[in-house]
Amino acid sequence: MSRRLTIDPVTRIEGHAKVHIDIGDDGKIDAATLHVLEFRGFERFVQGMQAELMPTITTRICGTCPHAHHLVAAKCLDAMFSAPPPKAALLLRQILNCGSMIHSHAIHFFALAGPDLFIGQSSPVAKRNLIGLLEVAPDLAKKALRLRSIGQMLVEIVGGRGTHPVTAVAGGMSYALTAENRTTLKTLAAEALELAKVVLDAGKKALLKDPALLTRLPLATSDMGTVQGKVLDLYDGTLRVRKPDGTVALEFSAVDYAKHMVEEALPHSYGKQVLLKDSTGITQQYRVGPLARLNCAETTGTPLADAALAEFKATCGSPSRETVAAHWARLVELLHCAEKAVALLADDAVVSPEVRTAPGALQRRAVAHVEAPRGVLIHDYTVDANALIESANFVVATQHNIASINTSIKDAASKMLDKSDAELLDGVEFAIRCYDPCLSCSTHRVGQMPLEVSLWRGDKAVRTARR
Amino acid sequence: MAKVTVSFEWLSGCSGCELSIVDLHERLLSVLEQIDIVRLPILMDVKGYPKAALGIVTGALRTHHDVECAKKMRESCDAILAFGTCGVYGGPQGSGYAHAQSELADVAFVKNPTTSTHFVPSEGVPKLLEEGVLPLDAAIPVDLYLPGCPPHAYYVFEALKAVLGKKAPEFGEHNVCFHCDRHMKHTETKQLRRIHQGAVEKDTCFLSQGILCMGSATLDRCRGACPTRGMPCSGCTGPSEAIVLEPNRDIRTEIATRMSMMTKIPKDKITTEIEKQAKTYYAYAMASPVFRRKPTFLLRRWISQQGAAR
Numbered sequence: 001m002s003r004r005l006t007i008d009p010v011t012r013i014e015g016h017a018k019v020h021i022d023i024g025d026d027g028k029i030d031a032a033t034l035h036v037l038e039f040r041g042f043e044r045f046v047q048g049m050q051a052e053l054m055p056t057i058t059t060r061i062c063g064t065c066p067h068a069h070h071l072v073a074a075k076c077l078d079a080m081f082s083a084p085p086p087k088a089a090l091l092l093r094q095i096l097n098c099g100s101m102i103h104s105h106a107i108h109f110f111a112l113a114g115p116d117l118f119i120g121q122s123s124p125v126a127k128r129n130l131i132g133l134l135e136v137a138p139d140l141a142k143k144a145l146r147l148r149s150i151g152q153m154l155v156e157i158v159g160g161r162g163t164h165p166v167t168a169v170a171g172g173m174s175y176a177l178t179a180e181n182r183t184t185l186k187t188l189a190a191e192a193l194e195l196a197k198v199v200l201d202a203g204k205k206a207l208l209k210d211p212a213l214l215t216r217l218p219l220a221t222s223d224m225g226t227v228q229g230k231v232l233d234l235y236d237g238t239l240r241v242r243k244p245d246g247t248v249a250l251e252f253s254a255v256d257y258a259k260h261m262v263e264e265a266l267p268h269s270y271g272k273q274v275l276l277k278d279s280t281g282i283t284q285q286y287r288v289g290p291l292a293r294l295n296c297a298e299t300t301g302t303p304l305a306d307a308a309l310a311e312f313k314a315t316c317g318s319p320s321r322e323t324v325a326a327h328w329a330r331l332v333e334l335l336h337c338a339e340k341a342v343a344l345l346a347d348d349a350v351v352s353p354e355v356r357t358a359p360g361a362l363q364r365r366a367v368a369h370v371e372a373p374r375g376v377l378i379h380d381y382t383v384d385a386n387a388l389i390e391s392a393n394f395v396v397a398t399q400h401n402i403a404s405i406n407t408s409i410k411d412a413a414s415k416m417l418d419k420s421d422a423e424l425l426d427g428v429e430f431a432i433r434c435y436d437p438c439l440s441c442s443t444h445r446v447g448q449m450p451l452e453v454s455l456w457r458g459d460k461a462v463r464t465a466r467r
Numbered sequence: 468m469a470k471v472t473v474s475f476e477w478l479s480g481c482s483g484c485e486l487s488i489v490d491l492h493e494r495l496l497s498v499l500e501q502i503d504i505v506r507l508p509i510l511m512d513v514k515g516y517p518k519a520a521l522g523i524v525t526g527a528l529r530t531h532h533d534v535e536c537a538k539k540m541r542e543s544c545d546a547i548l549a550f551g552t553c554g555v556y557g558g559p560q561g562s563g564y565a566h567a568q569s570e571l572a573d574v575a576f577v578k579n580p581t582t583s584t585h586f587v588p589s590e591g592v593p594k595l596l597e598e599g600v601l602p603l604d605a606a607i608p609v610d611l612y613l614p615g616c617p618p619h620a621y622y623v624f625e626a627l628k629a630v631l632g633k634k635a636p637e638f639g640e641h642n643v644c645f646h647c648d649r650h651m652k653h654t655e656t657k658q659l660r661r662i663h664q665g666a667v668e669k670d671t672c673f674l675s676q677g678i679l680c681m682g683s684a685t686l687d688r689c690r691g692a693c694p695t696r697g698m699p700c701s702g703c704t705g706p707s708e709a710i711v712l713e714p715n716r717d718i719r720t721e722i723a724t725r726m727s728m729m730t731k732i733p734k735d736k737i738t739t740e741i742e743k744q745a746k747t748y749y750a751y752a753m754a755s756p757v758f759r760r761k762p763t764f765l766l767r768r769w770i771s772q773q774g775a776a777r
């Protein structure tokens with residue numbers, strides 16, 4: 001008799017979801033699926049809006065990485081209005097990107113994943129959160145909060161607001177950086193760099209404390225990440241796909257995304273999954289995000305992060321197949337973003353008043369991508385002759401990972417089937433959080449995440465684990 | 468003093484409101500000293516709906532699941548605060564008001580150009596509300612409202628301070644212009660223009676320059692973030708107090724009156740433009756009864772006339 005296991009809702013991930021696990025007659029897991037319960041309908045209702053509204057309305061797809069939607073929409077507008085941004089605008093957009101990456105990675109590691117690593121899964125559920133972390137490791141938790149605050153302040157100063165920034169426009173930025181603000185930003189970035197070193201070190205130690213932890217959920221898939229040449233780039237570049245054996249399978253521009261990627265709806269979820277497809281139509285799952293990015297790039301382009309990357313690759317493998325290593329990869333990127341922000345602010349061009357290029361000829365279609373904290377984000381717009389949106393398509397980071405999240409849930413649950421409900425729930429949620437899934441984003445379309453796992457044999461629930 | 472118990476729930480939204488609370492930065496710790504959070508799905512593993520003095524609900528009602536969650540919050544909390552523009556007015560997904568629900572799902576799942584499958588998910592996912600998107604008070608009585616997308620940390624802190632102290636907040640009901648340092652002046656501008664069409668004068672009101680800015684018709688819960696950074700207001704907090712309270716006042720008439728006084732652009736031309744671009748200018752509060760009840764608000768007709776509902 002087959003059975004089904006449901007986790008509803010899953011907490012400490014950003015969005016609403018539950019987990020279903022079907023168990024076959026042989027007692028083994030047939031399938032595990034994350035059900036995304038949100039649907040908001042952005043693709044449809046933006047039709048008819050003025051194109052220039054896209055950088056601010058699409059931020060509302062996700063409150064955790066609004067800057068990524070903001071920047072990718074602005075990049076689309078640059079192309080749409082034939083207005084390549086001047087250097088100062090590019091520097092400012094990259095600082096905004098670094099700030100937001102610092103905020104997002106810091107909040108994930110400490111508020112969402114940190115409690116698992118520092119408080120431990122054996123402690124009471126009610127203590128396993130940021131507030132519990134403030135009690136157990138107050139100094140570290142405060143440093144992490146400060147780091148997140150700094151990231152958010154960088155975004156606020158450059159982007160006009162911390163959550164839902166507004167200043168990236170067609171052809172550049174609406175607001176030049178003042179000398180005074182540059183000084184403030186430099187001080188903040190320097191502080192972020194020192195904090196990032198401490199945080200990386202603490203995170204690494206927590207991950208290495210239990211030798212079995214890092215290797216708990218291995219998964220060999222292809223990875224996708226953005227590079228300029230061989231160097232990691234979070235704002236712009238070529239999309240590279242690296243196979244599990246380490247060879248580069250493919251490099252392409254985001255404009256050609258529809259040639260290489262296909263979205264599939266799933267009957268039980270409002271989140272669509274994205275797969276890679278080859279010219280014969282054969283599809284395969286792949287991963288995006290911090291681990292995938294470090295697997296695709298050879299260097300980060302900043303010295304301290306490069307040293308951290310070398311240590312990461314030596315310990316976790318290159319390319320690394322360890323799903324749990326994503327937590328470490330996220331902290332290497334955190335260090336890189338702080339270093340990069342310092343470097344960008346050292347360039348005097350950052351305070352040039354020339355932040356915007358006048359618009360040229362209207363292009364009726366525009367596609368662009370950016371590396372969001374959770375991975376590749378693509379926007380694709382077509383407009384009419386008055387620059388009103390005719391159609392819009394969004395391929396969001398978590399969507400690329402959905403197939404792999406399901407594989408990792410299956411793997412985690414298989415190891416925990418004979419354990420207590422609490423251990424089963426923890427194991428499955430731990431697997432999900434490695435991917436830092438952001439479900440408001442991947443659905444950009446309705447939502448809920450507390451946790452119930454029910455085991456099903458056929459149509460009959462034989463066991464329900466809930467908290 | 469005993470700590471105030473607070474319970475959080477998020478419905479259809481983006482998590483930006485939750486993060487706006489974290490954006491209290493250092494002040495967050497002082498707030499945490501005064502409250503006891505009994506439920507916070509984004510950060511805590513606690514499930515179920517424990518009793519609390521204050522329930523903070525973010526997001527709009529989108530599915531039957533959202534409505535159930537809202538009701539459980541009402542039952543378990545003494546007072547409910549609708550936090551953010553989605554809960555108060557429906558938010559950006561309220562723009563779905565212009566469309567049948569099946570259309571939204573069709574574009575995302577059935578007729579999407581890069582999607583190989585052609586069905587709408589239906590197994591074990593919550594059913595969408597027939598009405599589209601609704602603000603929180605469509606399902607449960609709401610005691611307190613704090614719009615903003617998200618509200619600025621200043622307002623979040625002042626609002627929490629007031630609620631915890633059982634007083635009315637002192638921050639006032641200004642519109643966005645209150646924090647804007649641009650000068651309103653009479654100009655010879657004869658044409659409306661859009662923000663992407665070239666440079667903007669730094670110290671002059673957008674309306675004087677022929678650029679539609681919603682600031683004078685929008686409640687300030689942002690400290691004027693957009694107009695002070697070179698961007699016209701897009702109305703993300705929702706309508707000003709005057710528009711909420713008076714049935715005969717509307718975004719388009721307010722803006723058109725003000726702009727036509729400062730420029731040479733005729734008032735009816737401005738009103739017509741806002742109606743034609745209703746999807747852009749009513750983007751955040753379209754689903755709210757505040758507008759639907761106004762006798763002159765014919766949004767669905769404007770949109771279908773424009774062909775924008777394509």
